[in-house]
Every structure is written in C-alpha cells, then in structure tokens.
Amino acid sequence: MSEQIKKVPAVALRGMTILPGMIAHFDVSRERSIHAVEQAMMDDEQIFLVTQRNAEENEPEAEDLYQIGILASIKQVIKMQDNIVRVLVEGTTRAQLQELFSEGTYLAAEVMTFSDTEDLSDGAKEAMLRGVQETFTKYCMANPKMGKEFLKQIKEADDLEKAMDQISNNLPVRFEEKQHILEAVTLTERYEVLVTLLLNEIQIMDLKNEFQKKVKAHVDQNQKEYLLREQMKVIREELGEENTESDADQFLEEVGRLKADEKTKEKIKKEISRFKNISSNSSESAVTRGYIETLLELPWNKVSRDNRSLKNAKKILDEDHYGLEKVKERMLEFLAVRNLTKKGESPIICLVGPPGTGKTSIARSVARALDKKYVRISLGGVRDEAEIRGHRKTYVGAMPGRIVNGLRSAGVKNPLMLLDEIDKMSSDYKGDTASALLEVLDAEQNKKFRDHYVEIPIDLSEVLFIATANSVQGIPRPLLDRMELIEVSSYTENEKEHIAKEHLLKKQKERNGLKEDELSISDAAMRKIIRGYTREAGVRNLERKLGEICRKVARKIYEGEKKSVKITEQNLSGYLGRERYTYDRKNETDEVGIVRGLAWTSVGGDTLEIEVNVMPGKGAFKLTGQLGDVMKESAQAGISYIRSISEDHGIDRKYFSEHDIHIHIPEGAVPKDGPSAGITMATAMFSAITGKPVRADVAMTGEITLRGRVLPIGGLKEKILAAKNAGIVTVCVPKKNEKDIAEISPEIKKGLEIVYVEHMQEVLDVALVK
Structure with missing residues (x-):
C-alpha cells in the first residue's frame, strides 16, 4: 500500500457518503463550503469530501467528521436560488483526513491517499x-x-x-x-x-416478506391502506408487547359500575365483545366505540333526590316571580301529589303566553325549587325527525336525538326538561318532528322510548317535561292533547311595575356594576318607562330600557360626574330619549261610522278604530287596511245582517244598490286578521248607514253571525287591559266569555263597565247614542 499526502479544499457533507466511481450531486449553502468549491475549480478541480458524524452541526470541526473521506473530481457547478450551489462530482480515491485548517474563507484539508497494492492471487x-x-x-x-x-x-x-x-x-x-x-x-x-x-439486507427482506404474508391473511382487499399499521400490529404480537389494559377491558369495568338493569348491561357487553373483534384501524371501530361510550354515559337507573318541602318551593317561586299565581299553584299541587304517591310519573305541562312573560325562567325556578337537574332543549326551527329520535347507526355521523342528549348531559333519569318554543317546530321531507314528540310526551308510551341510535328502550316517565309556546295555534292537535295547558298571560301595568322594582332593576344594577344607593328610579318615572318606552306583553324590553339607564349612570359615576343618580319623570328623556309609544285614547266626541274595537297581538292587547264611509254609487263594498280573509268574511256577514234588518230601522230597500260602503282600519301597513272585529265592523256600518253616532267611550269585541248572534273570542285579558289604557268606560264582550272575565283580576276590571251581549241588537242598544 503506497501513501501520498496532499492539501486540497474540503467540504463537509451532511447525511450522505460518496464512494469511488460514484457520480452524485449535492447542494451547498454554507459560505465556507461554497468558497471551497470555487477554490477547487480554480485549482485542479479536486476536492476532499468527508461526511459529518452529526448532520445538525453547522460549523463542524475535525473531531465532528469521519476520518476517511474521498477525493472527488468536480464535473459541474450550478448556482441556484437563495445562495445555494449545486455541485456534480465523481468519487476517485479514498483519502484519510490528517489535518483540517482554515484557508481564509474556506476549509482546506491535508489528506493521505491510498492505492491498493494488496498481494492477492x-x-x-x-x-x-x-x-x-x-x-x-x-x-x-x-x-x-x-x-x-x-x-x-x-x-x-x-x-x-x-x-x-x-x-x-x-x-x-x-x-x-x-x-x-x-x-x-x-x-x-x-x-x-x-x-x-x-446478507443483513437479505435477512431483513425475508422477515419483511414473512410479515407481509401474515398481514395479508388479516387484511382484505378494501383495507390495503392500513397495511403499514397492520404490520406494526403483527410485529408487536411477535415480540409479545400486547397491551393488557385495553379499551374493551376499561369498558367492561365501567359496565360493572353502571346503574342499569341486567338486560341493558348484557346488550352493552355484547357490543363490547363485537368491539374487541374489530380491527382498531377500521371505520367501524370508531362507530362502535362512540356507541358504547354513549350507552355508558346514559343515566339508566341513576336518579337525583327531589326536595319535598312545599314551603321551600313556594318561597323560591315567590322570590323569582311576581304574580303568575296559577302557574305557582299548579307546581305546588304537582309536588304535593308526588310526595303523597311516592311515584315518579310526571305530567307534561305547557306554558302558553306572549314573549317576555317569563315562561322559560319559570321552568328554571321550578327546577331550583325541586332540586332537579335542569335541561333546556330549544325546538325553534327543528324540522328533522332525527333531531328528536336520533339517527340510525348505519349513517355516517350518526348521533342520539336531543332528548337522549339532554338526559346524558343531566346525568340523571329524572331531570326537569324544558322543551322551549314547541310551537316553532316545522316539518319537511325528513319527517314530522311534532309526531316524533308524541311518544316522548305520552305518559303511557314514554316508559319505553326508543331512540334510533341507542336502540335500547329508555324510561322517560320520571322526567318532568315543561313546554313553552307563544300560541297554541302552531301546535298540532294530537301533540296538544298530550299536554296540560297553563296560560301565562300579559302583565298589567301594576305587575310590570312590581317586577321592575323587585327583580329587573336589581338585576341590571348588579350586571352594570352599580351599588344599591347609586341609582334610584321614582314610581312616576317607572310608570312612564312602562307606558311610553315599551309596548309588550312581557317585560323583556322593559329590562333592556332599565339596562340602558344603568349603563348611562355607570358612565357618569365612573367619570366622577355624579356620585348617585335619581331618575324622575322630568329627567327620564335625558337617558332614554323621547317617548316611543302613546296609547290611542278614546275620541272626545261621539261620531258617526267610527267604532273602537279591541284586538289581541303578540305583544299584548291593543285598540283599533274602524271607520266606515257611505257614498252614492252602485252598491260596491270596499275593504282596506290589509284585512285578512277571516276579517273580510266577518264584514260580509255584518252587512248581510244589516240588510236583513233594514226594514225594521227604516232603511230603504234601494239604499244598498245606490250607495257604496267603504270600511277602513287605520295603520294600513300592519296586516290584520281574526273574527273578533265582527260586531265592531257591523256597528260602524250600521251607524254610517243610519247616521246615528256611536258613543266615544264604548269599545267592543266579538264575532258576528249572519243572524246577528255574538260568538265568543279569546285574548280577553289583554283586550280589557288595552281598553282601560285607552280610557274606555264601557266594553261589550260576548255573553259566553263571562267565565273568562271572572278570571281577570279586579285590578284590571276596576273602573270599567263590562256589558255581556248575546245578539247584535244588544250591541247597538249599548253603543249608539240614544
């Protein structure tokens, strides 16, 4: 072996080794390496390439390099982007690194080359x-x-x-x-x-091929993408590295602790057994795991203990709500019956009333009074049956319905479950949501409610269901039949004042960081807020207005402008601006063809003035003011009745063919419909035709028939309240509504003369000026 020592530019390679006779390219980006390549190109195109022991080292020293490298001949140098140089080389001779030193801007190496003179035959x-x-x-x-x-x-x-x-x-x-x-x-x-x-590579290849044969026996044609994971599984089996504490074992432990009947436990154990035999990498494994976890999270026989104290329940209900006596009484009756019978079966209660009257908060207070878990399920806009019954497991992304999810979040089988906005559900091609609720809300059926996802019957008989709705018109009849209706009517002005003082103002002060003595509102100012700045059946907007005042006061106190503020009738507009609403007061004088009717709206009662004009013409009958079909038909029935009694009142037979009659209800931009304006329109037409004026202090409501009979209507509390606010003295209501008037509090009826009428002639006797 002969040796020769020479000095050449050197480059340290990262992650690669070049052998003699090998043509390869590599990229250099370090400044010293680039200068070494340039120097080699200026000399004899010879460069020493040696591999780094650690590829992460940026500035390697001699001890960071292998001792044996290679002398290579540079074939091509290409400058790339970002100051990178690509070098094409051919390995020529092995060389041993003797010394590494810096030659200005590049590394140089003193190397010893080898030439093989081994004596072999x-x-x-x-x-x-x-x-x-x-x-x-x-x-x-x-x-x-x-x-x-x-x-x-x-x-x-x-x-x-x-x-x-x-x-x-x-x-x-x-x-x-x-x-x-x-x-x-x-x-x-x-x-x-x-x-x-x-030989080592051959042995590795043989082992790899052997593993592949074993894996192919477990993996079918549709699971080739899991091949690598299955190989790892077989390797672990060969090495005996199996995990003894598997997910299936943990599930079985949880089943042992689960409060459920044996039939349910057997079903869950069967699913766990299936889960064990499914490959952990298949999509079915994830579905089965989710199903088992859902079953284990459900409160099969787990119940909470109710508070049986009627005094405590009454105290909490009175603390949280002013008025609503009928609702409170019903809840206390339910608790008394439950304590006597020791049974968990609960009635399904539906609270019906305008927005903002506290239906949802009543349910929350009942849950607090009974120490029950509270679950709120909003049904507004739900139109898929699977939202209630759940999806079948065969579908991708299947999950339980809202009822089962509610039970799962409550953690017990006897929570209070609020079905909010039950009248806002809809149906489409995916099924009828209301029909799906029939099984949930039927006391005879919900003992074994079947969710499509869970499949095992679930007992809902101990759940206390409370539903809320703004109107019963949106609830299908079969569903309505399952529920006990409790009407939550509009609040009177006095009730709103009490609620504002005792609940809303205190709540808004806390929410806006005000102390008790930093803000006070006079009684007159509070009544003005209720009358002039809100028009609603409930108290939601009233709370917003109080919050608006609190925010403005909070700013003044924070900036040091004032230490405390008292809101009076005089300075109220400085906080809330000008009044937004005014109640239509009664007319000052008795007029011909103008009658005040009473209407029910979603925000409470209101009065509306019906005007009738008669003019020479050809018997035309015109209705304006965006009247609905029911109201138009009431007007037609009214004119037919008047024509039938025309001779009794001295009206000429030709009168109706020689005059046009025009009925108009002001606020033409607002749609109006309903039968309760029947007697009002008939009175206005009779007055216009006969020229007899109508009393300005009279208002009326009721449906009219062709023969002049007066039929009952709804929403009387709100209508009577609107009449009182308008300054009306006498109100005509159908005789058959007498029982509804009896339930209205004396506070509302005070100062009103309520006349019960059965026939149109009685209405005319009261309303027309004699």
Missing part, C-alpha cells in the same frame, strides 16, 4: 468475485426493485474492485453503512463489509 480474487455475485443475486431475488439489467451487469463483471464499487454505489442503504464500505481500504476488508451488509 488470481484464485482468491475470482473466489471473492463469485461470492459477491452469488450474494448479490440472492439480494436481488429478495428485492426485485434492483432491476434485472443491473444484476446481469454484475454477473458478467470480471473485475472484483469495479463490481464491488458498482454494488456499493447502488445499494439503497443509510449513509452510515456506506461509510463502513468507504473505510474498508483493502479489497479483503471491503469484501467482508459488503457481503455482511448484503
């Missing part, structure tokens, strides 16, 4: 060549990717060193393995390293 070389060829042939059989052409080339080779270099350069192994080959300086060493490496 021709027989030894031939034996080693055949050994390499045979081993490489076996390797190619285990790894067909090497290619038949390259194998043929090696088989036909007659130079041992050249054959070993070709194999080494083309082996797909890590750079550390190639470094071992590079460090084998003599042919004998190189032969041993290369053959050992090939």
Whole structure:
C-alpha cells in the first residue's frame, strides 16, 4: 500500500457518503463550503469530501467528521436560488483526513491517499468475485426493485474492485453503512463489509416478506391502506408487547359500575365483545366505540333526590316571580301529589303566553325549587325527525336525538326538561318532528322510548317535561292533547311595575356594576318607562330600557360626574330619549261610522278604530287596511245582517244598490286578521248607514253571525287591559266569555263597565247614542 499526502479544499457533507466511481450531486449553502468549491475549480478541480458524524452541526470541526473521506473530481457547478450551489462530482480515491485548517474563507484539508497494492492471487480474487455475485443475486431475488439489467451487469463483471464499487454505489442503504464500505481500504476488508451488509439486507427482506404474508391473511382487499399499521400490529404480537389494559377491558369495568338493569348491561357487553373483534384501524371501530361510550354515559337507573318541602318551593317561586299565581299553584299541587304517591310519573305541562312573560325562567325556578337537574332543549326551527329520535347507526355521523342528549348531559333519569318554543317546530321531507314528540310526551308510551341510535328502550316517565309556546295555534292537535295547558298571560301595568322594582332593576344594577344607593328610579318615572318606552306583553324590553339607564349612570359615576343618580319623570328623556309609544285614547266626541274595537297581538292587547264611509254609487263594498280573509268574511256577514234588518230601522230597500260602503282600519301597513272585529265592523256600518253616532267611550269585541248572534273570542285579558289604557268606560264582550272575565283580576276590571251581549241588537242598544 503506497501513501501520498496532499492539501486540497474540503467540504463537509451532511447525511450522505460518496464512494469511488460514484457520480452524485449535492447542494451547498454554507459560505465556507461554497468558497471551497470555487477554490477547487480554480485549482485542479479536486476536492476532499468527508461526511459529518452529526448532520445538525453547522460549523463542524475535525473531531465532528469521519476520518476517511474521498477525493472527488468536480464535473459541474450550478448556482441556484437563495445562495445555494449545486455541485456534480465523481468519487476517485479514498483519502484519510490528517489535518483540517482554515484557508481564509474556506476549509482546506491535508489528506493521505491510498492505492491498493494488496498481494492477492488470481484464485482468491475470482473466489471473492463469485461470492459477491452469488450474494448479490440472492439480494436481488429478495428485492426485485434492483432491476434485472443491473444484476446481469454484475454477473458478467470480471473485475472484483469495479463490481464491488458498482454494488456499493447502488445499494439503497443509510449513509452510515456506506461509510463502513468507504473505510474498508483493502479489497479483503471491503469484501467482508459488503457481503455482511448484503446478507443483513437479505435477512431483513425475508422477515419483511414473512410479515407481509401474515398481514395479508388479516387484511382484505378494501383495507390495503392500513397495511403499514397492520404490520406494526403483527410485529408487536411477535415480540409479545400486547397491551393488557385495553379499551374493551376499561369498558367492561365501567359496565360493572353502571346503574342499569341486567338486560341493558348484557346488550352493552355484547357490543363490547363485537368491539374487541374489530380491527382498531377500521371505520367501524370508531362507530362502535362512540356507541358504547354513549350507552355508558346514559343515566339508566341513576336518579337525583327531589326536595319535598312545599314551603321551600313556594318561597323560591315567590322570590323569582311576581304574580303568575296559577302557574305557582299548579307546581305546588304537582309536588304535593308526588310526595303523597311516592311515584315518579310526571305530567307534561305547557306554558302558553306572549314573549317576555317569563315562561322559560319559570321552568328554571321550578327546577331550583325541586332540586332537579335542569335541561333546556330549544325546538325553534327543528324540522328533522332525527333531531328528536336520533339517527340510525348505519349513517355516517350518526348521533342520539336531543332528548337522549339532554338526559346524558343531566346525568340523571329524572331531570326537569324544558322543551322551549314547541310551537316553532316545522316539518319537511325528513319527517314530522311534532309526531316524533308524541311518544316522548305520552305518559303511557314514554316508559319505553326508543331512540334510533341507542336502540335500547329508555324510561322517560320520571322526567318532568315543561313546554313553552307563544300560541297554541302552531301546535298540532294530537301533540296538544298530550299536554296540560297553563296560560301565562300579559302583565298589567301594576305587575310590570312590581317586577321592575323587585327583580329587573336589581338585576341590571348588579350586571352594570352599580351599588344599591347609586341609582334610584321614582314610581312616576317607572310608570312612564312602562307606558311610553315599551309596548309588550312581557317585560323583556322593559329590562333592556332599565339596562340602558344603568349603563348611562355607570358612565357618569365612573367619570366622577355624579356620585348617585335619581331618575324622575322630568329627567327620564335625558337617558332614554323621547317617548316611543302613546296609547290611542278614546275620541272626545261621539261620531258617526267610527267604532273602537279591541284586538289581541303578540305583544299584548291593543285598540283599533274602524271607520266606515257611505257614498252614492252602485252598491260596491270596499275593504282596506290589509284585512285578512277571516276579517273580510266577518264584514260580509255584518252587512248581510244589516240588510236583513233594514226594514225594521227604516232603511230603504234601494239604499244598498245606490250607495257604496267603504270600511277602513287605520295603520294600513300592519296586516290584520281574526273574527273578533265582527260586531265592531257591523256597528260602524250600521251607524254610517243610519247616521246615528256611536258613543266615544264604548269599545267592543266579538264575532258576528249572519243572524246577528255574538260568538265568543279569546285574548280577553289583554283586550280589557288595552281598553282601560285607552280610557274606555264601557266594553261589550260576548255573553259566553263571562267565565273568562271572572278570571281577570279586579285590578284590571276596576273602573270599567263590562256589558255581556248575546245578539247584535244588544250591541247597538249599548253603543249608539240614544
């Protein structure tokens, strides 16, 4: 072996090793490496390439490099973007690093080259060549990717060193393995390293193929994408590294602790058994896992203990709500019956009333009074039956319905479940939501409610259902039949004042950071807020207005402008601006063809003035003011009745063919409908036709028939309240509504003369000026 020492520019390679006879390219970005390449190009295009032991090292020293590298000839240099240089080289001679030093801007190395003068006989070389060829042939059989052409080339080779270099350069192994080959300086060493490496690779390939055969027995055609994970599974089985605490075992432990009947537990155990036999990587495994977790989270036989104290329940209901006596009484009756019977079956209560009257908060207070878990399910806009009954497990993304999810979140089987806005549900091609609720709300059926996802019957008989609705018109009849209706009517002005003082103002002060003595509102100012700044059946807007005042006061106090504020009738407009609403007061004088009717709206009662004008014409009958079909038909019935009694009142037969009658209800932009204006329109038409004036202090409501009978209507509390606010003295209501008037508090009826009428003639006797 002869040795020669020379000094050349050097580049440290990261993650790669170049062997003799190998043509390869690499990118350099470090400044010293780029300058070393440039210097080599200016000299004899020779450069020393040595591999770093740690590829992460940016400024390697001599001890960070392998001792054996290679002298290479630079074939091509290309400048790339971002100051990167791509170099194409051909490895020529092995060389040992003697010393590494800096030559200005680049690294230089003093290296010692080797030339192989090992004394081997021709027989030894031939034996080693055949050994390499045979081993490489076996390797190619285990790894067909090497290619038949390259194998043929090696088989036909007659130079041992050249054959070993070709194999080494083309082996797909890590750079550390190639470094071992590079460090084998003599042919004998190189032969041993290369053959050992090939035999190791053959053994690895055989093991890999064996694992693949085992995996194929477990994986079908549709699960090839999970092949790598299955290989890992088989490897763990071979090594005995199985996890003893599996998910299935944990599920079984939870089943043992679950409060449920044996039938339910057996069903869950069956699902866990199926889960065990499903591959953890299949989509069915995730579905089954989610199903088991849902079953384990449901409160099958877990119940909470109710507070049985009627005194405590009454105290809480009175604390939270002013008025609403009928609702409170019903809740206390329910609790008394429950305590006596010791049974969990509960009635289904539906609170019906305008927005903002406290229906939702009543349910929350009842839950607090009974120490029950509270679950609110909003049904507004729900139109898919699966929202109630759940999706079947066969669908992607299946989940339980809202009822089961409510039970799961409550954690007990006897919570108070509020079905909010039950009249706002709708139906489409996905099923009828209201029909799905029939089973939930039927006391005979909900003992074994079946959710499509859960499949096991669930007992809902101990759930206290409370539903809320703004109107019963939106609730289908079969569903309405399942519920006990409790009407939550509009608040009177006096009730609103009490609620504002005792609840709303205190709540808004706390919410806006005000102390008790920093804000006070006089009684007159509070009444003005209720009358002039809000028009509603409930108190939601009233609370907003009080919040608006609190925010303005909070700012003044924070800025130091004032220490406390008192709101009076005089300074109220400075906080809320001008008044937004005024009640239509009664007319000052009795007029012909103008009658005041009473109407029910979603925000409470209101009065509306009906005007009728008669003019010469051809018997036309005109209705304006955006009247609905029901109201138009009432007007037609009214004129037919008047024509039938015309002779009794001295009206000429030709009158109706020679005059046009026009009925108008002001506020034409607002749609109006309903039968309760029947007697009002008939009175206005009769007055206009006969010229007899109508009393300005009279208001009326009721439906009229062709024969003049007066039929009952609804919403009387709100209508009577509107009449009182308008300053009306006498109100005509249908005789059959007498029982409804009896339920209205004396506070509302005070100062009103209520006349019960059965026939239109009685209405005319009261309303017309004699």
